[in-house]
Amino acid sequence: MNPLQRYAPLVDDEEAFFAACERPLPSVVRVNTIKTTVARAREALDDEGVAYEPTDWHPGILKLEDSSPGTNWPYFHGWLHGQEEVSALPAIALDPQPGERVWDTCAAPGSKTTQIAAMMDDEGVLVGNDNNLGRLSALRHNAERLGVTNLVVSNQDARNFSMKPFGERTPEKSGSFEQFDRVLVDAPCSCEGTCRKNPDVLDEWTMNHVKSVAGIQKGILRRAVQVTKAGGTVVYSTCTFAPEENEAILDFVLEREDCEVVEWDVPDGFETAPGITEWEGDEYDPSVTKARRVYPHHNDTGGFFTAKLEVNA
């Protein structure tokens, strides 16, 4: 069966939802402000005859028209990075600041990581972690091409992430720290929200996979809360519609760790729906409605889920 059928009861307009999921996604690039300005990147695209349109909600996120001719100098210079429109949301919810300590738990291949670096003005300590060594090389390549210099690349299992390399046990040493200001958990998931880019995800979907990946998501999000300082921020995001991987994960962690779900500022002009509190007989903490669901027909994007948590003092 098509797993998207499960979500028909959740959406406001079933027909529009299924129709949007059938359409391919436009190519989208993000301007990398570490190496250039939005104005200069757009001028370079104009000079090359590459057609684009800025998104309604972000001047540095550009939709490319399908048949763009010519060479792409701005891409070579690391001024642009191909990044799906919705995947820019978690970093916006995270709102990282220059000089902070930030952990991206599942960083490869690095679209969101490099966006976070740019938002930090490429200054501070940004730990980009991934458990897959092969994917880490893609993260390193992208970060270097985009000119990122505040990234620490680490190769650990995020579920039992050790702070020892960062000097947890030697607090007297300069540069040591044991907690982060902000953490992004962009979790591995069943990825139905990427079906417009990769329709195979729907054929490969199984409930067993949802259940197994949910266990990993719980482990990573718990660890993220544990290593975030009081008053700090954790953002949880996925590209799936499955409540088992979204609201259920939040509900699980809210019961076990000292944190709460808070509202986050969705960009003006970007339509979202609230998190849900009931699914197939399960009930979730009422605060999960502060999380935001993104359906493909709302903004002509992929599907997405983003929640912002505050760690309690």
Added chain:
Amino acid sequence: MSDDTAPDENWGQQFDRLPPTPDDRVVEGRPSREEVVDWWEERFGVDPAVFDGYTFWEKGAGKIWAFHGEVVDPIKVEGLGMRILRTRQRHWKPSTNAVQRFCGDATKNVIELSPGEAKAFVDGHDQQLDRWEGDWGYLTAAHEIAGELEPLGVGLYLHGELRSTVPKGRQEELVKLD
């Protein structure tokens, strides 16, 4: 175990912070922060203030990384900022990524390429460019884009020829739109 490593060894599995000056040097052959910053200024005219707030590290013999933050020394991680320079050899060699990142305002040893030359350079071709009358050795190759000069990467200029050192993985990016 790494924790038992003597401080005077250059250990390939961890990042060791560069000493501030040559006088602070403990590990033989390891460049100092001062020498690294001076090198960028002498070779390309990069303002030393550009590197304020940066820490410099060595991992493996001669590979120097620049990191825009503070972490403990030593640190065992897979990457720390950007690889900027290959030292412990007669001519220090800058990386493509570092030249793109730090030589935007370079004032010395910058060779401006025409559109055709820039394309050939990025494709990895060596070119005869007799017009260059400056130093031999590693140059910043640059071209004009969106009204200003922008560094492309590192060229090695010898005997009238500019050799491209653009890595294979970067050569393909000129045509990629994803």
